[in-house]
Amino acid sequence: MEKLTIQEEEAMRIVWKKEFGFIKDFLEDYPEPKLPYTTLASIVKNLEKKRYVSSRKYGNVYEYTPIIKEEEYKKTFMSGFVRNYFKNSYKDLVVFFVNEKALTSEELRELAEMIEQKNDKS
Numbered sequence: 001m002e003k004l005t006i007q008e009e010e011a012m013r014i015v016w017k018k019e020f021g022f023i024k025d026f027l028e029d030y031p032e033p034k035l036p037y038t039t040l041a042s043i044v045k046n047l048e049k050k051r052y053v054s055s056r057k058y059g060n061v062y063e064y065t066p067i068i069k070e071e072e073y074k075k076t077f078m079s080g081f082v083r084n085y086f087k088n089s090y091k092d093l094v095v096f097f098v099n100e101k102a103l104t105s106e107e108l109r110e111l112a113e114m115i116e117q118k119n120d121k122s
Contacts, residue, residue, distance in 0.1 A: 001068065001072075001073070001076050002050045003077060004047075004050070004052070004073075007043055008043055008046060008047055008050075008052075010030075010031075011026065011030075011040060011043045011044060011047065012047060012052060012053075012066070012070075012073070013070075014026045014029045014030060015044070015047070015052075015053055015064060015065075015066050016066055016069075016070040017029065019065070019066070020063060020064065020065040020066075021063065021064065022061055022062070022063055022064070023037060023040055023041045023044060023061075023062075023064075024037070026040060026044070026064075027040055044064055047064075048064070051067055051068070052066065052067060052068045052073075053065060053066055053067060054067050094108075094111070
């Protein structure tokens with residue numbers, strides 16, 4: 001799976017959210033400042049070349065559908081991120097966010113509860 005550019009990721013998030021659609025549909029959900037139609041169309045065509053979306057032609061327009069699931073993308077690239085920046089330690093990742101004051105005590109308790117619940121189900 002090829003890593004996406006920032007613009008491709010932004011477009012892909014919209015495609016995942018909509019589940020399928022035409023360029024004009026994606027453009028409606030695009031944040032301000034909106035891209036020109038042709039720019040978004042080029043980005044989506046690149047996503048198709050990278051095999052993230054498939055297309056189906058209706059007359060002279062294409063409907064796009066995601067091939068790669070959002071969770072699959074996140075899992076692949078987050079594990080690479082943790083491996084490359086945190087020596088494959090998710091604990092070090094959490095410690096980083098704690099040290100940066102990006103996680104509150106309450107959020108850490110919630111994470112601990114989630115881990116406990118997940119372990120109880122195993």
